[in-house]
Amino acid sequence: MKSILIVLALLLLSAFQVSAANNTQIEGTGPAHIAELYSDLESFDVTIYSTQPEKNLTLETSLIRPGRGSEEVIATQKFLTGSFPANTRVTKVGFWDVRNPKRGAYTLRARLMEQGQVLSESKYEFVYGSNSASRLQVDDLVPNSEGISVVLSPNQASLFDIEYMLVNGHDVIYETKTEKVSLTSVPEAFSASWGTLLENNNEYAGRVKVHVYSPDQGFIVSTERFTVRDDAEITDIYEDETGASATVLGRSQVPFEGSLVFSVYEAKETSGRDSSMFVESVRERVPVLLTDDDETVEVAWKERLTEGVYRLEIELIGNDGDVIERRETIIESDLSPVNESETVPDTGNETSEEDDGNGITGSSVIAGTAGIAMVFAFFKNHNKKSKRP
Missing domain, CATH: 2.60.40.10 (Immunoglobulins)
Known part of the structure; x- marks a missing residue:
């Protein structure tokens, strides 16, 4: 009996550790709630889900550095989520401006509110400056008016997902994902095209979020701003x-x-x-x-x-x-x-063949007059011969 209790205790402890590894604690009081969180010292994203259409909700995010007996709020952002339909995951993105960051633990706290009432609250914990090396690293990231490209280098053979985001302000206006991608030993470039219309001369942010599966669930995120042009x-x-x-x-x-x-x-x-x-x-x-x-x-x-x-x-x-x-x-x-013109120079001696206005050309009139004169002469000679004895 005692051994069974020990096994149950170990299982409960294991489940608690998995939950802590996700660094997400969600509390909700309504149909709209925070479904997913991520943050580092450069940017964050919050995914919201609701079973009914929503509008005029407010999202408040805070970057916190825990301390002994107290916590230090480094930065806070507050913005409207806008309208979104029911049963749809909506992702909002923000950017931190942390100068001279310190190594150690940090927390993203997000609150979804409606008219001052908290509908959902969630936290995401992460460590900055850890000595543990990731299996992957981002060598280069280039977003432009056509799409986005990222070059990844493997420190070890890895299997991962790549999520591409096009961000306008706080809104992710286009998102696509490539799953179960692998790298073994050499760097490789990965690309995606934007599947939405863009506004000329507007500034956007291209963002990639790489989800590495092992040995621990983790993310590598990189963002670059760019201005789109017609091309x-x-x-x-x-x-x-x-x-x-x-x-x-x-x-x-x-x-x-x-x-x-x-x-x-x-x-x-x-x-x-x-x-x-x-x-x-x-x-x-x-x-x-x-x-x-x-x-x-x-x-x-x-x-x-x-x-x-x-x-x-x-x-x-x-x-x-x-x-x-x-x-x-x-x-x-x-x-x-x-x-090109096929023209003959005019010498001024050519006979005009132009219509005289009655449908008869000048040459036709001359020929007709000559014929009548010949007939008249023939009959005159004939009459003279018939009068001789």
Whole structure:
């Protein structure tokens, strides 16, 4: 009997240790509650869940350094959670600004409130400056207008999940996850594309949260801020004496609503740009593009380019009127002016074949008059012969 009690006591102690390892204690009084927490000395995230639609809730977060008999509140943030639907996990992100941090234990305390009443409270404990080496480390993190890339190096063979977050203010506006990824001995790059539209010239934060499974459950988090831009590139061009075309590829989740400008210059000499003479310019709108979308834009010259060498300049203009890319090429035309017009010089001696207004040309009138005179002469000669004895 005593041995059974000892086993039960060990099981209860083990369960308590697992709970403590998660560093999360949740208390809730309503349908909305804090479901998950994470923090380090750079950033934190709080995941909220509710069984009913919510709005106008307040989230209060505090970074605390425990002490003997007291605690030191290092920083506090308080902000509205906004509206969110029922049965949906909503993640909020914040950033700490801790200067000259000290090694030791810290606590994130989060409270979800409605009109001053605490609906849910949770804590997350972590240690800063621990000597224990992680199985993984982040070597580089690059978010941009298309997506996010991270380079991870393994200190040991590891199995892990990567969570990619696009953060606008406190809101995670896009999130995607790759599960059960492995690294054995060499660094490797991992990437994800943003699956949402972005606002031009707005600042966002790209965040990766790596969940390492063993030997202990742990997280490695890295964040970089960036400003998004509309972006595209010219991938292919075609040109001849009748017109030109350019294929444009989108390279941003900001809707590209720019244009292409095709400008033609006649090259008097092949030695340089200064000897070129402007011929014409055509501006054409590019259909709206997102990442990996492409469209071909075609233009035609007002007149076919006659024989000579021409310089074609193609400019890709962005949403703000800035030149994103400029390409130049040469058009060689062998179309001579004579071949193009097929005209014969006027000497002034040609007989006019123009209509006289009654549907009869001048040559037709002359031919008809000559015929009538011949008939009249024939009958006159015939009458003279018939009067002879």
